[in-house]
Amino acid sequence: MNELYLMFTIVDRNKTKRFLSLYESCGVNVTFGMVGEGTANSELLDAFGLERTEKAVLTAAVTDVTWKEIRRGLERRLQIDVPGTGIAFTVPMSSIGGKPVLNYLTESQNYEKGEESALKDTKYELLVVVAKQGYSNLIMDAAREQGAGGGTVVHAKGTGAERAEQFLGVSLVREKEMVFIVVRSEEKNRIMKAVMEQAGLRSKAQAIAFSLPVNAVAGMRLQEDGEE
Numbered sequence: 350m351n352e353l354y355l356m357f358t359i360v361d362r363n364k365t366k367r368f369l370s371l372y373e374s375c376g377v378n379v380t381f382g383m384v385g386e387g388t389a390n391s392e393l394l395d396a397f398g399l400e401r402t403e404k405a406v407l408t409a410a411v412t413d414v415t416w417k418e419i420r421r422g423l424e425r426r427l428q429i430d431v432p433g434t435g436i437a438f439t440v441p442m443s444s445i446g447g448k449p450v451l452n453y454l455t456e457s458q459n460y461e462k463g464e465e466s467a468l469k470d471t472k473y474e475l476l477v478v479v480a481k482q483g484y485s486n487l488i489m490d491a492a493r494e495q496g497a498g499g500g501t502v503v504h505a506k507g508t509g510a511e512r513a514e515q516f517l518g519v520s521l522v523r524e525k526e527m528v529f530i531v532v533r534s535e536e537k538n539r540i541m542k543a544v545m546e547q548a549g550l551r552s553k554a555q556a557i558a559f560s561l562p563v564n565a566v567a568g569m570r571l572q573e574d575g576e577e
Contacts, residue, residue, distance in 0.1 A: 364405075419437075444541070488547075501530075
C-alpha cells in the first residue's frame with residue numbers, strides 16, 4: 350500500500366517547464382505553482398557563482414513509488430544535486446477532503462487509500478485549501494466557525510484543470526488561492542468538513558482540501574496557556 354506525500358520543489362523560475370515535464374512523464378498531472386524569491390546573501394551567491402533570481406515553488410501530491418521515480422529523474426535528467434539547481438522534498442499527507450479530490454490529485458499514480466497519517470501523535474496539522482481566487486474570506490469564515498485561528502493566503506496557478514471534470518465533475522480555473530491554516534489535530538476533521546460544505550466543489554469557490562501532519566509549532570502558546 351502506498352504512502353501519500355505532498356512534494357515541494359523550489360527552482361529558478363526559468364527552469365519550471367523542465368521540472369513540470371519530468372513530473373508529467375512520471376504520471377503527476379496536477380501541480381500548484383507559486384512565485385518566490387531566494388534569500389541567500391550575496392557572499393553565498395558569489396561563492397557558488399549564482400545570481401539572485403525569482404523562484405518557482407511547485408507542489409504536487411505523489412505516492413512513495415512516484416516519488417522514487419521522480420527523484421531518479423531529478424538526479425539523472427535534471428542534475429538537481431548540482432549546487433544552485435534546486436531542491437525537492439516531501440511531507441506526509443494525513444487526509445484528503447473527499448474521494449473525488451483524492452482521485453484528481455493522484456491520477457495515473459496507482460494509489461490505494463489506507464489509514465490516515467503515518468504520524469499519529471501530532472498535536473497540530475496544516476490544513477491546505479486550494480480554491481478559486483477571491484474566496485479566501487469564505488474559507489476562513491467557515492474554518493473560524495469551527496474554532497480555527499488565522500490563516501495565510503498565497504496566490505498560485507494550477508495544472509491539470511482540463512482533467513478536473515473527469516474526477517471532480519466540475520471545470521476548474523488555473524488561477525488559485527492556497528489558504529494555509531494550522532489547526533489542532535482533534536479539530537481538523539470538523540474544520541475540513543465545514544470548509545468543504547461551505548466552499549467545496551459545488552460552491553463558487555470550488556475548493557479542494559488536504560492536511561499535512563505538523564510535528565512542532567511555535568506561536569500557538571497563548572491559545573495553550575488559556576486552556577490550562
